[in-house]
Structure formats: structure tokens, C-alpha cells
Amino acid sequence: MHQSILVYRSYRYLKWAALLTLASVVAYALHNPHFPPNGGTWLGYTLGTIGALMILWLMWFGVRKRRYNEGKVKLEDWLSAHVYLGISLIIVATLHTGFQFHWNLHTLAFGLMVVVIVSGMFGVFAYLRYPQLMTANRRGQTLRQLMMTIAEVDTECREIAVKLGDTVNRLVLDSTENTRIGGSIWRQLSGKDPDCATERALSKVRTEVRADASASVKDESRLIVLLGRKSELLKRARRDVQLKALMDIWLYAHVPLSFALLAALTAHVISVFFYL
Amino acid sequence: MDALVSFLTRRARGGVTRRDTQVSGDPMRFGRGTDCEVFLPDPRVANAHAEITLRAGGPHIEALGDAELRVNGNRTRASSLKPGDVVGLGPYDITLVQPEGAVALAITVELARPLGDVLASLEARSRLNLNSTFLSRRGFSWAGFVAIAVLFLVLPIIAFYATPNTAGIEASRDQASIGGLFHAANASWSAGEISGPHKFFGATCTACHQSAFVRVEDKTCTSCHAGIQHHADPVNFKVAELDSQRCVGCHQEHMGNTPATIKSEAYCADCHADLKATTPNTTLANAGPFGKSHPQFRPTIPVDEAGRLERVSLSDTPAPVYQSNLKFPHDKHLRKEGIRVPGGPMKKLECASCHKPDQGGVGMLPVAFDGECAECHQTRFDPASPEASVPHGSVTRVLDSLKGFYAAKGLAGGVPDPDAPAAARRVPGTPLPGVEVEARQTIIAWAAKKAEKASHIVFSKQGCAACHSVKEQEKPAVDAAGNLLVANTTGGNWQIMKVNAVQSFMPKAVFNHASHTNMSCVSCHAAETSASNTDLLMPKVESCTTCHGPEKASDKVPSTCVSCHGFHQPGLPPMRPEAAAAHAAAQATLRLDPAQQAQPAATVQ
Numbered sequence: 001m002h003q004s005i006l007v008y009r010s011y012r013y014l015k016w017a018a019l020l021t022l023a024s025v026v027a028y029a030l031h032n033p034h035f036p037p038n039g040g041t042w043l044g045y046t047l048g049t050i051g052a053l054m055i056l057w058l059m060w061f062g063v064r065k066r067r068y069n070e071g072k073v074k075l076e077d078w079l080s081a082h083v084y085l086g087i088s089l090i091i092v093a094t095l096h097t098g099f100q101f102h103w104n105l106h107t108l109a110f111g112l113m114v115v116v117i118v119s120g121m122f123g124v125f126a127y128l129r130y131p132q133l134m135t136a137n138r139r140g141q142t143l144r145q146l147m148m149t150i151a152e153v154d155t156e157c158r159e160i161a162v163k164l165g166d167t168v169n170r171l172v173l174d175s176t177e178n179t180r181i182g183g184s185i186w187r188q189l190s191g192k193d194p195d196c197a198t199e200r201a202l203s204k205v206r207t208e209v210r211a212d213a214s215a216s217v218k219d220e221s222r223l224i225v226l227l228g229r230k231s232e233l234l235k236r237a238r239r240d241v242q243l244k245a246l247m248d249i250w251l252y253a254h255v256p257l258s259f260a261l262l263a264a265l266t267a268h269v270i271s272v273f274f275y276l
Numbered sequence: 277m278d279a280l281v282s283f284l285t286r287r288a289r290g291g292v293t294r295r296d297t298q299v300s301g302d303p304m305r306f307g308r309g310t311d312c313e314v315f316l317p318d319p320r321v322a323n324a325h326a327e328i329t330l331r332a333g334g335p336h337i338e339a340l341g342d343a344e345l346r347v348n349g350n351r352t353r354a355s356s357l358k359p360g361d362v363v364g365l366g367p368y369d370i371t372l373v374q375p376e377g378a379v380a381l382a383i384t385v386e387l388a389r390p391l392g393d394v395l396a397s398l399e400a401r402s403r404l405n406l407n408s409t410f411l412s413r414r415g416f417s418w419a420g421f422v423a424i425a426v427l428f429l430v431l432p433i434i435a436f437y438a439t440p441n442t443a444g445i446e447a448s449r450d451q452a453s454i455g456g457l458f459h460a461a462n463a464s465w466s467a468g469e470i471s472g473p474h475k476f477f478g479a480t481c482t483a484c485h486q487s488a489f490v491r492v493e494d495k496t497c498t499s500c501h502a503g504i505q506h507h508a509d510p511v512n513f514k515v516a517e518l519d520s521q522r523c524v525g526c527h528q529e530h531m532g533n534t535p536a537t538i539k540s541e542a543y544c545a546d547c548h549a550d551l552k553a554t555t556p557n558t559t560l561a562n563a564g565p566f567g568k569s570h571p572q573f574r575p576t577i578p579v580d581e582a583g584r585l586e587r588v589s590l591s592d593t594p595a596p597v598y599q600s601n602l603k604f605p606h607d608k609h610l611r612k613e614g615i616r617v618p619g620g621p622m623k624k625l626e627c628a629s630c631h632k633p634d635q636g637g638v639g640m641l642p643v644a645f646d647g648e649c650a651e652c653h654q655t656r657f658d659p660a661s662p663e664a665s666v667p668h669g670s671v672t673r674v675l676d677s678l679k680g681f682y683a684a685k686g687l688a689g690g691v692p693d694p695d696a697p698a699a700a701r702r703v704p705g706t707p708l709p710g711v712e713v714e715a716r717q718t719i720i721a722w723a724a725k726k727a728e729k730a731s732h733i734v735f736s737k738q739g740c741a742a743c744h745s746v747k748e749q750e751k752p753a754v755d756a757a758g759n760l761l762v763a764n765t766t767g768g769n770w771q772i773m774k775v776n777a778v779q780s781f782m783p784k785a786v787f788n789h790a791s792h793t794n795m796s797c798v799s800c801h802a803a804e805t806s807a808s809n810t811d812l813l814m815p816k817v818e819s820c821t822t823c824h825g826p827e828k829a830s831d832k833v834p835s836t837c838v839s840c841h842g843f844h845q846p847g848l849p850p851m852r853p854e855a856a857a858a859h860a861a862a863q864a865t866l867r868l869d870p871a872q873q874a875q876p877a878a879t880v881q
Binding site for chain 1: 317391397399402429432488492531538539
């Protein structure tokens with residue numbers, strides 16, 4: 001049975017993460033360094049080492065997920081632990097800083113880490129929320145099937161339009177030749193096409209038909225029904241693209257910023273020991 | 277007009293099928309409309325797209341409405357045609373051929389550009405996922421990684437090796453030698469704000485960080501702080517922790533614009549909480565957080581007339597006696613109704629009437645007789661000469677002044693005293709009688725007697741002894757070599773005990789009066805009720821702990837050990853003797869400089 005990664009194994013990894021967080025907080029509270037709390041005290045070094053190792057381990061997930069069936073530990077375990085330990089890293093790393101934030105590399109590394117984790121949190125939300133919406137939106141069809149249906153409607157529209165007046169025919173031709181699904185990043189994410197040829201055709205054909213009393217009413221009303229159906233199908237297809245894009249977009253922040261973080265972390269660790 | 281229209285269709289495996297139809301009409305119309313002679317069922321063709329008429333010069337084609345035509349590839353509205361011409365009409369190519377038989381016109385019609393697969397073209401136009409946009413996880417990852425590695429790792433390391441390696445103040449002069457980008461790169465590695473006193477060279481990392489991967493060394497600190505004193509006398513108190521301690525162990529930089537000094541009371545308590553256990557020969561009491569386990573204050577005061585100093589606890593019973601050798605009842609001087617001033621009204625004194633803060637406001641200036649006491653305490657000695665007074669000074673000065681006063685009077689003449697020699701009683705302005713030398717000696721002998729007599733008034737309780745401890749000894753006080761300690765030519769042998777003034781009652785701590793000016797003096801010093809100057813008017817520790825608490829106090833002024841005590845003790849030898857020696861040598865070289873500079877000047881001449 002499918003189980004959400006959040007409740008996976010009865011919150012095993014949530015418990016681990018909570019334990020790590022609690023231990024860090026208690027240690028920080030009891031810690032009474034001679035200087036203001038900072039990354040250079042024994043607790044600072046300890047939390048920093050834990051944090052750095054966690055970042056490496058969390059990033060290893062990108063490698064592990066490509067080898068789906070390898071390893072003794074299941075990928076679901078990895079993902080569940082990745083999510084919970086990733087979130088607990090915010091606490092561990094913040095305590096490591098001793099709340100000393102400045103305009104420097106060290107805070108840059110911290111900031112990148114926070115952005116990566118927050119983008120990951122959106123990812124968790126996306127993976128829990130959007131698949132359901134996608135299933136509901138597709139009504140049992142794949143996107144390709146939706147597009148095939150749209151193509152069929154297009155062909156039918158054309159067959160009818162070819163018998164009709166030039167203006168209507170041209171509008172239908174425009175609708176079949178220029179309608180597109182998705183497109184730029186923003187079109188995909190918004191799920192809308194403000195310049196949709198089909199919508200344009202639909203509204204203009206309606207006006208044309210009203211103006212032209214002599215029209216063969218049967219063909220034209222059939223055309224309007226078909227264009228309406230196409231518009232409906234397009235909305236679903238675009239919504240599907242939108243949900244997919246929303247499910248993917250965070251990874252374009254999560255993954256590259258993780259690598260930027262890896263560089264910043266490396267520089268941070270080297271700088272700390274370089275200028276000991 | 278009759279025409280032969282041949283519809284050509286190309287087959288997938290090559291070859292052409294041909295369907296001939298004969299049509300008639302004049303003009304002959306081409307279009308999507310079913311009423312056209314040549315019916316072209318494609319949405320890209322207009323209902324009535326074009327027509328061909330037969331003219332004298334041959335067939336002529338003309339576009340209808342706003343339709344478009346291409347004749348032999350050239351866009352046109354109308355054109356005459358000859359066999360071999362190809363007319364592009366929407367997706368169709370219409371080719372004129374030589375008519376055979378009865379027909380006037382023969383054409384072939386081929387759908388040259390059929391409508392593509394609707395699905396394929398829709399898919400071609402659509403971008404269905406973010407991967408097909410410019411977004412690239414791999415590309416962005418590389419870009420981010422490389423950019424950050426270059427800006428924040430490579431550049432700062434280059435900056436380190438590009439900066440001249442000079443320590444401390446010298447380094448601030450070398451800052452200009454590296455470029456702005458490197459400066460920014462350097463700054464990005466800074467762990468936090470530099471403390472105020474170090475800011476002026478703080479932008480140059482190498483000023484302190486002389487070698488990579490090496491902790492800041494003591495010699496870097498002592499390049500400026502050469503003579504910094506030890507914490508405990510290194511001869512009598514051999515403390516391993518102190519010898520092994522590094523400067524940066526207590527002085528951590530990059531902690532903001534506060535002194536880079538350890539402030540934690542726990543750090544001091546590491547040793548001082550149980551100092552007696554680790555250092556049995558110490559005279560210090562064990563001490564912990566202020567307000568919790570800080571011992572009673574133990575001022576250093578003179579405990580006998582000779583001024584031997586001793587640390588006494590304010591908790592001692594009986595109360596410690598402050599042997600100042602001075603009689604000064606604070607209560608009488610601070611009476612509410614004031615004190616009598618010779619020849620004037622009652623004067624109300626305050627603490628500040630005598631105790632004036634020093635220029636920094638930290639301590640108090642010494643109270644001096646001439647400044648604070650003389651207005652009331654006059655040093656007159658002869659009721660017959662009320663204008664005359666002796667200076668406030670040594671016994672010798674006082675006695676010499678008395679003798680001088682009477683000798684001058686005698687030599688001037690007119691002394692009304694019947695016991696005075698005739699020479700002194702003569703009419704003023706007349707010559708000395710008899711042999712002048714003898715007359716003078718008589719006057720001087722008389723003056724010495726008068727002075728001796730007056731000294732009993734001066735050194736009495738009406739005079740010096742009102743405040744000072746004055747002794748009259750039978751034998752003159754002499755030192756080991758037999759020299760007179762007090763010049764005594766009159767027979768009197770007065771000794772005024774030296775005032776045991778104390779400049780700092782608690783020399784191991786600093787109390788800043790300036791930061792306590794909003795409090796009244798008597799809230800700490802019980803002067804109003806003190807009848808004797810042997811009272812020690814120092815406040816007890818409880819007086820301070822009313823307001824001050826330990827480092828983490830939430831309801832009192834948080835105060836740590838270093839709020840009052842310094843770590844490096846003035847008067848002790850340097851903590852890093854080798855640095856002090858090097859510094860002294862450098863100073864000596866500096867003093868030699870003018871001589872060294874003179875030589876090249878000579879060569880020039």
C-alpha cells in the first residue's frame with residue numbers, strides 16, 4: 001500500500017530528526033562558553049561537523065535516487081530521512097552559528113542552506129499535493145491521450161470549416177495551426193495562454209455566426225460545440241502541464257543551490273582552518 | 277470554355293495517380309466552394325480563390341477577393357499564362373500543360389503541401405515540461421558551484437598570498453597593495469566584526485594571520501603589545517596554565533565592536549574559585565561570581581604610625597584601624613549647621629568641598645592643606661603679630677621661618693618687648709648700638725629664644741597638633757650616621773608624624789567614580805557618622821552587591837571579574853619577556869637613528 005513519505009515507518013525518521021534537534025538545543029542551552037556562542041567553541045565545531053556531514057549525506061540522495069534498487073536501505077527510507085533530517089539541519093546549523101550573522105561567506109553558506117531546505121519543503125508539499133490534483137484533472141487520461149483527443153477535434157473542426165465561409169475557415173485554420181500547450185516557463189507555471197488561438201477562434205466564430213443569418217446553422221453550431229470542447233480539453237492539458245511544472249520547478253532551485261551550497265560550505269570549512 | 281483538369285496524387289512508394297475530369301465554365305473558378313469549377317477542398321484555399329478566363333493572348337488568371345497567388349514562384353494578383361507555368365494556389369500547385377483535342381485549357385492540380393498530421397504539429401508547437409525551457413539543473417549547478425568556488429575560495433586564497441606579510445600596525449600601510457576585488461574577497465572570509473582598537477588594520481587579514489592554517493601567534497600580538505604584564509609574579513607563582521596560555525586563548529577577535537577580551541567569570545573561577553588548593557602560598561582569598569562568592573573587600577591600609585601597609589578585611593572585628601597619623605573627624609566637618617570660618621559666617625561643607633575628582637573622574641585628587649584646609653586652619657603663632665603665619669611644611673621650615681621672623685623684627689628695631697635686647701628696642705631707623713656684629717648676635721640669640729617659645733604654640737594642639745600627630749623628643753632624632761634628622765637649633769625637638777595618605781585603597785581593582793556620579797558619596801562612604809580618621813570609610817562588598825550581580829544576573833547590573841579587575845597586573849614583569857626584550861632593543865635602535873642618519877648626510881657633503 002502506498003504510504004506518504006511523511007508517515008513512513010510510523011514517523012521513524014521524524015523521531016530521529018526530533019532527537020537530533022532536541023539534543024542540539026539542550027547542548028546549546030547548557031553550553032556556557034567564555035566568549036559569546038560561536039562556531040569556534042567545542043560545541044560550535046561539533047554542531048558544524050554534524051551539519052557539514054549531514055549536508056554531504058543529504059546531497060548523496062541525488063546519487064542514491066538514480067540507483068533505485070541498489071543498496072540495502074530502500075529509497076523510501078532515504079527520502080523520508082532526507083526530508084526530516086534536512087529540516088532538522090536548520091536548527092543544527094543555526095545553533096552552530098551562535099546567531100552570528102554578517103555579510104560574509106559564512107552567512108552566505110547558511111543562507112544558501114536555508115533556501116535549499118525551504119525549496120525542499122515546497123518539494124514535499126508539491127509531491128504530496130499535486131499528484132492528486134493531476135489525477136483528478138486528467139480523468140484517467142494521460143497528457144498524450146488528451147492531446148490526441150484535441151487533434152481529433154481539430155481534424156473534425158477543419159472538415160466542417162472547409163465547407164464554411166472564408167472568415168470562419170481562416171479562424172479555424174488559425175486555431176489548428178497556432179494553438180499550443182505549455183511554452184515558456186511562465187506559461188507552463190501559470191497554466192494559461194493569454195494569446196490562445198482556439199479561444200480567439202471560439203469567440204469570433206460565435207460572433208460571425210450571429211451576424212450571418214444565412215449560414216448553414218447545423219455545421220456552424222457543430223463547429224462551435226467542437227471548438228468549445230477543444231477549449232475545455234486545452235484547459236485540462238494546460239492545467240496538467242502547470243501541475244507538472246509546479247512539481248518540477250522547485251528542483252531547479254533545490255539542486256543547483258545545493259551545489260552552490262556545497263561550494264560555499266567547502267570554502268567556509270577551508271577558510272575557517274586557513275585563518276585559524 | 278472547356279478544360280481538362282487532371283488531379284495528381286503522389287503515392288507513398290513513388291508513382292503518381294492521375295484522375296482526369298473535364299470541366300466547363302467561363303470564367304473557370306478555383307476554390308473551396310462546391311460551386312467552383314475546380315473544387316479544392318483544403319482549408320487554406322478560399323471559397324472562391326481565383327478564376328481563369330480565356331483572352332486573346334491566351335489564358336489569364338486572376339485572384340478573387342483578398343486571396344493570393346504565386347505564378348512561377350512570384351506573388352501576384354493576376355497574370356497571363358502559357359503552358360509550363362506553375363500557379364501556386366494555397367497548398368496546390370496548378371500547372372498549365374499543352375491542351376490536346378477539343379479542350380481549350382489543360383491543367384494538372386496537385387496538393388503539393390498537404391496539411392500535416394494535426395497531433396504531430398500540436399506536439400511540435402507545445403513545450404510540455406520545464407526541461408524543454410532554458411532551465412537546466414545540471415548547467416545551473418555547475419554555474420553556481422564554479423561561481424561560488426572562484427569568488428569565495430580561489431580569490432581569498434590568492435589575496436592572502438598576494439598581501440605582504442607584515443604584522444600589526446605596519447600591515448595597515450600595506451593594504452593599498454592589493455586590489456579592490458581581492459579586498460572584497462578577503463572581507464567575505466571575515467568571521468565577524470573586528471574589535472574597535474584593531475579596526476584600523478583589521479581589513480588586512482595578514483596583519484594577524486601571518487601563516488595559513490596556523491593559529492594567530494603570540495609574537496604577532498606582542499609586535500605591538502610588547503610590555504604587557506604578567507598575571508601573577510612569575511618567580512613566586514609558577515602557574516603552568518599561565519605559561520602555556522596563548523594570547524588568543526583569552527583575546528578572541530571577530531566578536532564585534534567590543535574589546536576582544538574574555539569576560540566570562542567562569543574563566544577566572546577556573547583557578548580563583550579554589551586558588552588556595554592549587555597555589556598554597558597565595559595571599560589571595562578564593563573568589564567566584566560577584567554577589568555569590570566574592571570575598572569581603574580587603575583594602576590595603578597603613579596599620580601603624582610608620583605606615584606599614586597591610587590588607588585588612590572590612591569584616592574584621594574589631595574594625596580595622598586606619599593609621600593615617602591625621603586627626604580628621606569627618607562628622608564635625610560635615611555638620612548640617614556648618615562650621616565656623618575665621619572672620620566669616622558659618623560655612624556648610626560637602627564631601628566635594630575637599631574631595632575633588634581627578635581629570636578622568638576615576639579617582640580622587642589628594643587633599644592638600646593649602647587648597648582645602650588653610651582657609652579655616654590658619655598657622656598664626658604670635659598674638660602681637662596676628663598677620664604673621666608659618667608655612668605648612670617641614671619642622672625645619674617652620675622653625676627657620678619663626679627665627680627669621682623674630683630676627684627681622686629685632687634688626688628693624690622698635691620691639692616693644694621689655695625682655696628684648698636694647699638693640700632690638702632702639703628707635704627704628706637708628707644704627708645698631710655698640711659693635712655692630714655683637715649687636716646682631718644679641719638680636720639673633722633673642723630671636724632664637726622667641727622662636728623656641730613660639731614653637732610651643734605652633735606645634736601645640738592650637739597649631740599643627742590639631743590635625744597632626746606631633747611628638748617632642750628629648751634627644752634630637754638622628755639617622756644611623758649621626759646626622760640630625762630634624763634641624764634643631766632652638767632646643768625644641770619636634771617631630772610631625774608623616775601622614776600615611778592612601779592613593780588607592782584597593783590597588784588590585786579599579787573603581788570608576790565617574791560612572792557612579794548619580795549616587796551620593798555617603799550612600800557608600802559613612803563619613804557623616806565617622807568621628808575619627810582611624811575609621812576606614814571604604815564600603816563593604818554588600819554595598820556594591822545591592823546593585824551589582826554576577827555575569828548572568830537578570831535583576832542587577834551584570835558584572836564580571838574584569839568589570840573591576842585587570843588580568844595583566846601593573847608592576848609585574850612582562851608576560852612575554854622575549855617580546856619585551858626585542859621591543860626594548862628596537863627602541864634603542866630608534867634612539868640611535870639620528871646618529872645613523874648623520875653619516876649619509878656627511879657623505880653627501
